[in-house]
Amino acid sequence: MEVQLLLSAGSTPSLQYKTTREWRRRPFRILLFFPSRSELPLYHAHQLLRDAAAGPAALPRLQRLEAKTKLRDNGGRQTRNVEKLWRDFFTDPSQWLDHRSEKVNVRHPDFKHKTTKSALWLDSKYKPSWVDAELAAMAPGTVQESNVVSWNTRLARHVKAGQNEKTMELFRQMQQEGITPDAFTFVQILNACANSQALDEGRRIHAWTIQSGCESNVFVSCSIVNMYAKCGRDKDAQKEFDKIWTHYVMYWSAMIPGHMECVEGQKGLEPSQQVQCEAMQPDPGIFVAVLNACASVVALEEGRCVHEHIIQSGLGSNVVVNNSLIDMYVKCGSIDDAWGVFNRMPTQDVVSWNAMILGHVKCGQGQKALALYGEMQREGVQPDPYTFVGVLSACASVEALEEGRHIHEQIIRCGCESNVFLGNSLIDMYAKCRSMEDAGRVFGMMHTRNIVAWTAMILGHVKCGEGQKALALSHQMQQEGVRPDPVNFVAVLNACASVAALEEGRYVHKQIIQSGFESDFFVGSGLIDMYSKCGSIEDAQRVFNSMPKHDVVCWTAMLGGYAMHGHAKQALRHFKQMCDEGVEINNVTFVSLLSACSHAGLVDEGLHYFGSMSSVYHISPTVEHYVCMVDLLGRAGRLQEAEDLINTISCEPNAAVWMALLGACRVHGNVEMGERIAKRVLELDPQSAAGYVLLSNIYAAADKWDLSANVQQQRLERGVKKQPGCTWIEVNNEVHTFRLDDQEHPQLNEIHAELERFYRQMNHIGYVPDTKFVLHDVDEEEKVFHLSHHSEKLAIAFGLLNTPAGTPLRIFKNLQVCGDCHTAIKFIAKIARREIIVRDVNRFHHFKDGLCSCRDYWQ
Numbered sequence: 001m002e003v004q005l006l007l008s009a010g011s012t013p014s015l016q017y018k019t020t021r022e023w024r025r026r027p028f029r030i031l032l033f034f035p036s037r038s039e040l041p042l043y044h045a046h047q048l049l050r051d052a053a054a055g056p057a058a059l060p061r062l063q064r065l066e067a068k069t070k071l072r073d074n075g076g077r078q079t080r081n082v083e084k085l086w087r088d089f090f091t092d093p094s095q096w097l098d099h100r101s102e103k104v105n106v107r108h109p110d111f112k113h114k115t116t117k118s119a120l121w122l123d124s125k126y127k128p129s130w131v132d133a134e135l136a137a138m139a140p141g142t143v144q145e146s147n148v149v150s151w152n153t154r155l156a157r158h159v160k161a162g163q164n165e166k167t168m169e170l171f172r173q174m175q176q177e178g179i180t181p182d183a184f185t186f187v188q189i190l191n192a193c194a195n196s197q198a199l200d201e202g203r204r205i206h207a208w209t210i211q212s213g214c215e216s217n218v219f220v221s222c223s224i225v226n227m228y229a230k231c232g233r234d235k236d237a238q239k240e241f242d243k244i245w246t247h248y249v250m251y252w253s254a255m256i257p258g259h260m261e262c263v264e265g266q267k268g269l270e271p272s273q274q275v276q277c278e279a280m281q282p283d284p285g286i287f288v289a290v291l292n293a294c295a296s297v298v299a300l301e302e303g304r305c306v307h308e309h310i311i312q313s314g315l316g317s318n319v320v321v322n323n324s325l326i327d328m329y330v331k332c333g334s335i336d337d338a339w340g341v342f343n344r345m346p347t348q349d350v351v352s353w354n355a356m357i358l359g360h361v362k363c364g365q366g367q368k369a370l371a372l373y374g375e376m377q378r379e380g381v382q383p384d385p386y387t388f389v390g391v392l393s394a395c396a397s398v399e400a401l402e403e404g405r406h407i408h409e410q411i412i413r414c415g416c417e418s419n420v421f422l423g424n425s426l427i428d429m430y431a432k433c434r435s436m437e438d439a440g441r442v443f444g445m446m447h448t449r450n451i452v453a454w455t456a457m458i459l460g461h462v463k464c465g466e467g468q469k470a471l472a473l474s475h476q477m478q479q480e481g482v483r484p485d486p487v488n489f490v491a492v493l494n495a496c497a498s499v500a501a502l503e504e505g506r507y508v509h510k511q512i513i514q515s516g517f518e519s520d521f522f523v524g525s526g527l528i529d530m531y532s533k534c535g536s537i538e539d540a541q542r543v544f545n546s547m548p549k550h551d552v553v554c555w556t557a558m559l560g561g562y563a564m565h566g567h568a569k570q571a572l573r574h575f576k577q578m579c580d581e582g583v584e585i586n587n588v589t590f591v592s593l594l595s596a597c598s599h600a601g602l603v604d605e606g607l608h609y610f611g612s613m614s615s616v617y618h619i620s621p622t623v624e625h626y627v628c629m630v631d632l633l634g635r636a637g638r639l640q641e642a643e644d645l646i647n648t649i650s651c652e653p654n655a656a657v658w659m660a661l662l663g664a665c666r667v668h669g670n671v672e673m674g675e676r677i678a679k680r681v682l683e684l685d686p687q688s689a690a691g692y693v694l695l696s697n698i699y700a701a702a703d704k705w706d707l708s709a710n711v712q713q714q715r716l717e718r719g720v721k722k723q724p725g726c727t728w729i730e731v732n733n734e735v736h737t738f739r740l741d742d743q744e745h746p747q748l749n750e751i752h753a754e755l756e757r758f759y760r761q762m763n764h765i766g767y768v769p770d771t772k773f774v775l776h777d778v779d780e781e782e783k784v785f786h787l788s789h790h791s792e793k794l795a796i797a798f799g800l801l802n803t804p805a806g807t808p809l810r811i812f813k814n815l816q817v818c819g820d821c822h823t824a825i826k827f828i829a830k831i832a833r834r835e836i837i838v839r840d841v842n843r844f845h846h847f848k849d850g851l852c853s854c855r856d857y858w859q
Helices: 042-052 055-070 076-091 131-137 148-160 164-176 183-195 199-212 218-230 234-255 271-277 284-296 300-312 319-331 335-344 350-362 366-378 385-397 401-413 420-432 436-445 451-463 467-479 486-498 502-515 521-533 537-546 552-564 568-580 587-600 603-615 623-635 639-646 655-668 671-684 689-701 705-717 748-764 780-788 791-802 819-832
Strands: 002-006 014-018 029-032 096-098 111-113 726-731 734-739 809-813 836-839 844-848
Touching: 148 164, 148 183, 164 183, 183 199, 183 218, 199 218, 218 234, 218 284, 234 284, 284 300, 284 319, 300 319, 319 335, 319 350, 335 350, 350 366, 350 385, 366 385, 385 401, 385 420, 401 420, 420 436, 420 451, 436 451, 451 467, 451 486, 467 486, 486 502, 486 521, 502 521, 502 726, 521 537, 521 552, 537 552, 552 568, 552 587, 568 587, 587 603, 587 623, 603 623, 623 639, 623 655, 639 655, 639 671, 655 671, 655 689, 671 689, 689 705, 726 791, 734 791, 748 791, 748 819, 780 819, 791 809, 791 819, 819 836, 819 844
Parallel strands: 002 029, 809 836
Antiparallel strands: 002 014, 096 111, 726 734, 726 809, 836 844
8 A cells, every 4th residue: 555645835735545455464655745835734744654554444544634634725615514514513413522611722623523523613714604693592401511621630630549440430420421532531541440450341441442443542552551461461461562563663664764674574764755754753752652561561672672763863861751761671670771761861850760769669679779769869859759659668678667767757847748649658668567556657647548558557467467457457448438449359368368267258259259359360369369378278279260261370379279288289280281271480380389399298390390490481490499499308308408409509598598408407306407507597597586496496306405495595685586386266257366375265174174085085096195396394294284285286176166066177377286286186187077177387287087188298
């Protein structure tokens, strides 16, 4: 196809088309002839180039452009055409929209036809004289008033405030009133869909943009890419991005002839036409939009290509474009490129500094972000609310509580404390720094508590081990009429999982279904995780199987559930199915897979998958993967191999890796290695209570009571507190907590009597207390007494007293179940004819008929 735009001085512009029968998937040439006095505005030429890139579908728009330019004729034909449109208007006014109340520019029409998009102006010199009288005689409301600009303003305000549900409600109201959305409307709604992971609604809006012809608008197209990317639909996002990229390549092939080749190897315009094309000025808005699209799909190389064109177009010093470049490089993970842009800028505004601060936070460099903020202040750049949001995020990422409090003081001095976004960020910072008292004060002073603030508080309580407080806060939120969104539901599910509140979790699941969020990937993963951690792997499987589609997070959540419950064979089959279905494996997937191998003692399989990470899947092992492998080798008794593996880590191993080996030394009673490894652990983490406890236990198991006591004394002198052991059980939607030698529970006498009854039967069929798990130098009788009062046994006895016969018991302990309790629970499960499911700090144990699912491997 060939399009010729013919312009000559003193004549009406015209378009000539030469089309082939079959459209070929290659760019076509646009021949532009610009005389010295062209009546065609340059923005029309821009539009022509953008529309031409859309192919045959653009012909109607090109024809409308032709008609529009031809109407510049001052002859009688224009008068006749306008008069005909006014007669059409008065024939059926219901088919026209009244734009008068929203006009912000004289060039905007007063009336526009709903279908044909024909436009009429009241101040046109071609308007017939009889029109004013006819308009005055019309009844009010005959022409439907369109306030799309005011509606868009309201939509944008809600999107900016993070009120995505209100945005969607407002959009539905806009539809009911018959307001036709424009490109800006679609941008706002797509952003709202992206911010709430509302994929189905986003797809519907995408289809609407195609029907309305707005999909070709570069800002709408980029919003579509962003929506799919944030909803986890990477393939859809890439597909839409490819469309934008193709148009962009064609556009630049015309704008910069000879610089780059078009798709399929065809050259751009001939060099002789370069002078003609240089009359078209590059549009910064186009660059910003395409850079945003590159950022959405992490298209770094394409972003670098855009950067080259920005420099060649002469916009290399444009602050807005440079800020978008920084944002793109940061989101694509290239902080060095972002620094290159930042350092070359003639001047940096507050947006530039904000982009760099947030960039370092997103790259996990919170301390550098704080240092950058200090430099920004020294440069005399005044922070804005977005600066504070970024710096608070940096404080949260590195748990810098004192720096966060200092930023809070600055916010108050700046008079920004009432800003909702900053209130949410302050709560998030204090919660992640484990200062729920400070977070609660900010929360209590907020005039408007949106769903983000409630969610931050709930997650904070969960992180601080206060699951019950998190659930109580969730109940309060709903009593105040705040509707949960998907992120909030996942936070509440985390709270349920943290205290193993299975029945509460099931109630939340019902709420999710009623709210229509059950197909959301994020929520589905949260449900799988909650059911797995609450001991119901069957419910987790049902959720997974009921989901119409799965992303890698859902697959990995299910894999983690199998690993946690010791179902290694199912975990390996699940991983194979992931690979067969083309799921993109990530590093979290391998943590769950290696954990499954560790829990089942599958050493050879674990070594195989660990070796395949980099060679097959191109994933570099992280500390978490090494912890799994050290645990796998160590628990299998291959302690020296585990230590040798640690020594191959390229970076300095952290305390968690050595702690895994120290735990293996305790299991196998290796005192010599245990002493050496414990020294490493305490050097790296002097406040590690677990390091002291494990070494003390190693000495105690070897009857070296003096050394065991010395270690405990060192811990006390250094002010290191160990976590007290406790066990909890949910009965009748209420969580009951027990501790060693608990003396406070109202049913304590019945619990002890029930345990005595079971001990008599257990002793009769072969149970012998294993006193080596009593880590105190006392006589045997006292050791047996201590064993009988462990918190997990108290919780099981309470459960047997208060639940119907035959129903499973689910108990949860914050430490590892000791070997004696492990043996005793096997006997109790057999005598009571119950399945007893125990979750400790490492994994789940399913006791039934005198056996445990771990096959005593994790005793």
